[in-house]
Amino acid sequence: MPNRTGLTERAVASHALALIDEEGLVGLSMRKLAGALGVAPMSLYTHFADRDSLLEAVAQLLYAQIDAPTGEDLGPEEKVRQIMKSVRRVLVDHPAAVPLVAKYPPRTLDALAFVEAGYRAFRRAGITAHDTARAYRALVAYSLGTATIEVNQYFAAHPAATPPGDSIDSPTLARHLPNVIEVGPLLPQLDDGVEFDYGLELTLAGFMRLQDSTLGSR
Amino acid sequence: MPNRTGLTERAVASHALALIDEEGLVGLSMRKLAGALGVAPMSLYTHFADRDSLLEAVAQLLYAQIDAPTGEDLGPEEKVRQIMKSVRRVLVDHPAAVPLVAKYPPRTLDALAFVEAGYRAFRRAGITAHDTARAYRALVAYSLGTATIEVNQYFAAHPAATPPGDSIDSPTLARHLPNVIEVGPLLPQLDDGVEFDYGLELTLAGFMRLQDSTLGSR
DNA sequence: ACCTGAACACCGTTCAAGT
DNA sequence: ACCTGAACACCGTTCAAGT
Numbered sequence: 001m002p003n004r005t006g007l008t009e010r011a012v013a014s015h016a017l018a019l020i021d022e023e024g025l026v027g028l029s030m031r032k033l034a035g036a037l038g039v040a041p042m043s044l045y046t047h048f049a050d051r052d053s054l055l056e057a058v059a060q061l062l063y064a065q066i067d068a069p070t071g072e073d074l075g076p077e078e079k080v081r082q083i084m085k086s087v088r089r090v091l092v093d094h095p096a097a098v099p100l101v102a103k104y105p106p107r108t109l110d111a112l113a114f115v116e117a118g119y120r121a122f123r124r125a126g127i128t129a130h131d132t133a134r135a136y137r138a139l140v141a142y143s144l145g146t147a148t149i150e151v152n153q154y155f156a157a158h159p160a161a162t163p164p165g166d167s168i169d170s171p172t173l174a175r176h177l178p179n180v181i182e183v184g185p186l187l188p189q190l191d192d193g194v195e196f197d198y199g200l201e202l203t204l205a206g207f208m209r210l211q212d213s214t215l216g217s218r
Numbered sequence: 219m220p221n222r223t224g225l226t227e228r229a230v231a232s233h234a235l236a237l238i239d240e241e242g243l244v245g246l247s248m249r250k251l252a253g254a255l256g257v258a259p260m261s262l263y264t265h266f267a268d269r270d271s272l273l274e275a276v277a278q279l280l281y282a283q284i285d286a287p288t289g290e291d292l293g294p295e296e297k298v299r300q301i302m303k304s305v306r307r308v309l310v311d312h313p314a315a316v317p318l319v320a321k322y323p324p325r326t327l328d329a330l331a332f333v334e335a336g337y338r339a340f341r342r343a344g345i346t347a348h349d350t351a352r353a354y355r356a357l358v359a360y361s362l363g364t365a366t367i368e369v370n371q372y373f374a375a376h377p378a379a380t381p382p383g384d385s386i387d388s389p390t391l392a393r394h395l396p397n398v399i400e401v402g403p404l405l406p407q408l409d410d411g412v413e414f415d416y417g418l419e420l421t422l423a424g425f426m427r428l429q430d431s432t433l434g435s436r
Numbered sequence: 437a438c439c440t441g442a443a444c445a446c447c448g449t450t451c452a453a454g455t
Numbered sequence: 456a457c458c459t460g461a462a463c464a465c466c467g468t469t470c471a472a473g474t
Contacts, residue, residue, distance in 0.1 A: 004438065004474080030467065040440050042468085051467065099317065102366045105373070109390070112398050119397035133404040137373065138360075138417035145363025146356075148320045155323070155355065172327070179337035180330050186351040199356035205427050206420030222455080222457065248448065258459050260449085269448065 005039050009047045012037065013057040017097065020058065024096045030054075059104035062097055063111030065090045070117070077204050079121035080139065083114050084200055087143050092192075095151035102144050127211065135207055142203055146196050155187040223257045227265045230255065231275040235315065238276065242314045248272075277322035280315055281329030283308045288335070295422050297339035298357065301332050302418055305361050310410075313369035320362050345429065353425050360421055364414050373405040 015037055019028045030051055034041040048054040067086040069079055091098050106112045115136070122132040149155065174181060233255055237246045248269055252259040266272040285304040287297055309316050324330045333354070340350040367373065392399060 007438095029465085031465085042441080043439055045468080046438055102372070103370050109394060112395055115402075116395045116398050119401045123397055123400075129401050130404055132401050133408060134413060134416055136401070137367070137405065137408060137413055138420055140372070141363035141367055141417055142356075142360055143363065144366050145359035145361065148362050148366070149355070149359055152321050154320070154358070176327060177330055177334045179341055180334050182341075183337045183347050183350050183354070184333075186348055187355065190351060190355060195352060195355055198352055199359055199421075202356055202421050202424030202428065203417070204424070206422070206424035209423050209427060210420065225457095247446085249446085260460080261458055263449080264457055 003046075005037075005043060007037065007039065007043065007047060009057060010061075012044060012047055013054065013061055016054055017058050017061055017094065020096050021094055025099060027096075055100050056104045056107075058097060059100040060106065060108045060111045062090055062094060062101055063106040063114070064108065066114040068114040068117035074121065076121040076125040076127065077208065080118060080204065081200065083118050084139065084143060084196075086114070088147065088193075088196055091143070091147040092150055098144075098147050098151050102148070131211070131214075138203060138207075142199060146199060150192045150196075155190065157188060221264075223255075223261060225255065225257065225261065225265060227275060228279075230262060230265055231272065231279055234272055235276050235279055235312065238314050239312055243317060245314075273318050274322045274325075276315060277318040278324065278326045278329045280308055280312060280319055281324040281332070282326065284332040286332040286335035292339065294339040294343040294345065295426065298336060298422065299418065301336050302357065302361060302414075304332070306365065306411075306414055309361070309365035310368055316362075316365050316369050320366070349429070349432075356421060356425070360417060364417060368410050368414075373408065375406060 012033070016028055016033055019033055019036065023032075030044055031041045034044055037044075044054070048057065066083065069082045071079075074082075091101065106115055118136065118139075119132055122135065123129065127135070230251070234246055234251055237251055237254065241250075248262055249259045252262055255262075262272070266275065284301065287300045289297075292300075309319065324333055336354065336357075337350055340353065341347065345353070
């Protein structure tokens with residue numbers, strides 16, 4: 001550590017994640033982070049080209065936190081369930097950082113460990129590399145989307161409960177959106193964890209059904 | 219229109235969307251937008267409480283662009299396919315605005331039209347309000363996730379092709395991540411449109427499978 | 437190579453003042 | 456009610472200078 005300040009990239013990124021957790025993504029400024037680390041703002045640019053590079057490093061830290069199950073006897077479905085649960089846990093533990101994970105794919109060795117574990121389970125089960133890639137893409141889409149919904153509290157207030165300012169008057173609502181009135185209020189009652197599992201099962205069941213039909217036609 | 223400037227909320231939000239399309243979400247500033255509209259920056263605050271309120275209005279404009287199929291003879295699966303395709307088209311047409319749709323749910327009458335159409339198709343097919351809500355949630359998650367992947371070009375470069383600066387040396391990669399090396403290069407070759415359909419079919423096939431098993435056990 | 441302070445070109449929003 | 460200019464408290468990053 002030949003630096004005068006003792007800073008490492010990892011330490012800077014780790015402090016950045018802590019700041020993001022506390023004050024949100026917009027709350028992380030190069031100036032505030034430098035202040036928290038006790039250095040001048042411009043010192044950070046010795047370790048990262050710009051703010052985006054720093055955020056990319058934060059994303060890698062998050063990916064590295066995802067548990068990759070090592071059990072050799074697990075089938076691809078169960079292994080994927082375990083990985084996806086770990087993905088969800090990491091994302092909801094760091095809600096403000098979800099956009100970073102959505103923007104920067106895993107790149108470092110540690111960050112790619114869970115990807116490797118997932119691919120391995122699929123390939124061992126005789127699923128083609130191509131189908132493995134497709135399933136991985138669909139699962140990434142689902143996990144990013146569901147995490148986004150959770151951290152944004154997208155369904156926290158159902159549509160009929162919009163602020164009265166410019167909201168639609170009740171009779172008009174009932175005439176044009178009867179099903180929204182019926183179904184909408186159920187959305188905020190859904191449990192995030194239960195629905196995460198439900199959507200995951202939809203995807204896995206669909207994948208296995210398509211796999212079976214493909215194998216059956218061979 | 220009793221205003222001196224002739225501004226309406228709709229016109230302001232519409233210009234904001236155009237600016238977002240041209241210069242990105244961070245490229246939309248209250249000052250630049252006001253300049254483009256020929257008014258003082260603070261005039262915008264007559265129509266919107268703050269920048270977030272303006273962005274919420276932009277999200278409503280986008281939701282209103284989603285086509286809601288009116289055919290009464292369509293089954294829920296086909297109707298959902300059509301709606302989801304329209305959702306994808308709107309989102310990829312406005313890539314920089316995707317985070318807004320992820321943050322602000324539909325609220326206005328026009329914005330809720332596609333939701334009403336989807337709910338209606340499900341309810342008409344005898345699916346419970348609860349299952350309709352669950353399926354809607356899963357479909358929102360998938361569409362937001364897949365749009366995020368597309369607009370961020372999440373899979374544009376596969377992991378093995380990271381910049382040589384801090385990338386992992388080849389032998390280490392091959393030893394620790396053999397499946398990433400095999401499967402990763404396939405990801406950027408996948409077609410966004412084809413994979414959108416694939417993931418959607420996974421979800422729909424899974425939903426129908428669970429529906430059937432639920433009905434069968436009654 | 438690493439670190440710094442000053443400066444530049446921006447932000448969103450508050451405030452007091454105008455019509 | 457609607458609109459404005461000035462001001463405040465911030466930003467990320469460039470630059471020239473230091474070690």
